[in-house]
Amino acid sequence: MATERESGQVQSFGQVSRTVGTVFRYLLMAATMFGIVTLGVLLVYVANDAIQPLTADPGWYLVFFLTLVLPATLVGGYLALRRVSALKLGTMVVGMLVVTLMFSGGVAIVFVDIIPPLVGFSYAVALALPVAAVVVLTKYDRHIGFTARLVSTAALFYLSLFGLPGPVGEALGIPPLLHGVAGVVRSAPFVPLDWIMVTLVVGSVVAVAVGRYAAGIFESTRAGVYAGVAAIAATAAGALAGPFVGIDPVSTAIVTGVALVPTATYAGGAAVVREEDRLGLLFAAVVIGGSLLGAAAVDVLGFAGPQSWVDWQFLTSAHSGTAENAGLYPAIGGSILLMCTVAALSFPLGVGAAVYLEEYAPNNALTRFIDVNISNLAGVPSVVYGLLGLGVFVTYLNRPTGTVLIGGATLALLILPIVIISAREAIRSVPSDMRQASYGMGATRWQTIKNVVLPEAFPGILTGTILALGRAIGETAPLIMIGAPNVLFNLPTDLTSKVSAMPLQVYAWSSLFASEDFYTKAVPAGVVVLLAVLLAMNSIAIVLRNKYESES
Template sequence: MSTDTDQTATGGSSFGRVSRTKDVAFRWLTLGAALFGILALAVLLANVVVDAVGWLNWGFLTGMPSFSNPYQAGFFPAIVGSIALMALIALITFPLGVGAAIYLEEYASDGYLTRFIQLNIANLAGVPSVVYGLLGLGLFVGLLNIGFGTLLVAGFTVGLLILPIIIISAQEAIRSVPDSQRQASYGMGATKWQTIRNVVLPRAMPGILTGTILALGRAIGETAPLIMIGAPTAVFGVPNSLLSKISAMPMQIYTWADQPEMEFQYGVVAAGVVTLLVILLSINSIAILIRNRYQQRDS
């Protein structure tokens, strides 16, 4: 009897040592993978920043674009165009995406039509961006005749690109709100809309904003849809209406990288990339501050 007990104890301790060894090995493996990604990104950013030294100055940020003299190249119209484009995309996609998510999660019945819509939204989130560019070209330029490369066409086209992402992230955030809180609101006599407005949306808003931040981060770096809708590679003025032609920062950087001069391919392009990253991080920081305010108010 004691022999069986000793064997069982020995086997259990051996199993425990193997499990702890695997746990430690897996932890170090995941840590190494994370550090490798961070290190690779840091090296790339450092390389770009070093190339941008001497080129990123006030004249570059406020000047007009040039394709003949790299020392006179400016980025101002592309900066204003990208910021205006992001503002328009946010105004279009945020209410549409959140509204669609509220309907699918709170109002739609769990039938075949709802499942069909959900499946298509998930599929649309993985469609290549060039396909949305073709859609924008055919729908907004060809059918509606809004014009090639205008701010409105670019906003609608890139907005369609990120709309499925916002819908899916908003659905997940709304779904994460405990159903007990909804039932408590109904028990207090609140209507369905009052429950959604006062209970569901405030608690889901941090998750909704997180998904929106990620979607806008993808949108600001898109080039293929802008090429397909005929956005100019460079403009020499800022947009003053929704029908003004615009050029975004990725378009301008792509055009500079195609120039034969080494100063364009390295110095000017690097300065444009650093500017794009700074503006992207600034927009994300503002959105994160808004999200954190919702979290603090909810807590």
């Protein structure tokens, strides 16, 4: 851009050299490639120690080459030449199945070993009733004021979950007068079987998502209802089929509901909507079918696979004094509970602060001071937040050290500035024309925020939150500062239980139990599991971002 002086002379940036710009671009590309290659070499080195691919029989490689690699390469190459979007669809289906299977394992840990099925079912019922009441209240939105709706909604949830007077009455020494719905369900003389309760809880959530997806595709509420009923039926069928394959029905119900049903629904919906890309489902079928066929073939032929340290024993066992018997199971469960606590604390606070700063806060010195400090807090080292959690929660509030609640609150403080910044950017990206159109229709500021701004900004908010949770799950220093134990032999069962986490367990193996066996066996296996979880979380954020960018 050039500017004109008062004398009429034009002042420019000077002479622009295309050669310098080209050299600078390639230098940046070279630096990026160097970083990627270096990181890739490190990950390959760690994965080689954890998986040990060279220990497999040659026949094992030959079988999977014939059943998986060769067919997938041929089909993928054909699709790459004919229609790249079809190949992307098939890859998306495979990736979705892999990621959902990982998350179904986490859900199974929660419902099998952390939260008893009856407890989870009771709280699900206690939440479902007030949600249904709130849906009824929204139909009379014009007849009931905002304050009345807010108070009645809070009262419904409180009474349903805790009864009267609930935790507030217990703190004041008032005896219970009315049990909540959750307590009534748990004290019922007859309760359904565990797999039935898990099927109803998991299947209902999946049925709502599947029903909305099907209703949007077919533009029919009836189709959505049928799809939701089919999702619950499929989850129940998976539970009933579990004992025939040697797996308990609770686990198979969770895997079916969390992984198989959503993947099949997405594939079916894509086949209906994207007719020109249907051929991409062939690639997914070749990859999934080839993997199952190869696994069955090597089992029948007796070919031994890689002697990987990341095996079922490692994922389902607790810590041991020997690297061969050491496992990551309590740390995996602890990380799941920590992330649930962090999300519950940071998401509403972060989004609420972002909405206030962007939509309500005046542009004055105080607001600008807050903006600068939020940006600075996002770059503060994590160990500082660990010291903050130790000082505030443990020393000042006199809470026990190393519990799920204290660890989750400390990590929530760590990612809260990131959530606020990402939510503000998402809200800021909503076009002002949409706000003005809402105001032109007579909507108030709150109605505009609720019905226009937040739905439009929600994908960006969710993406930023997932990426922030990805950072929190890999942190070690804050947990060390608040006194979280390095090693646990049992899963935490509530918010006041001691908790460990995957990065903390890996740190303990590399320091407290430092030996050649742990360095070459347990530590690489733990790193691979942690990286797999991080990649799964980041992949969800990337998919959500790409999906909503393509729709906008």
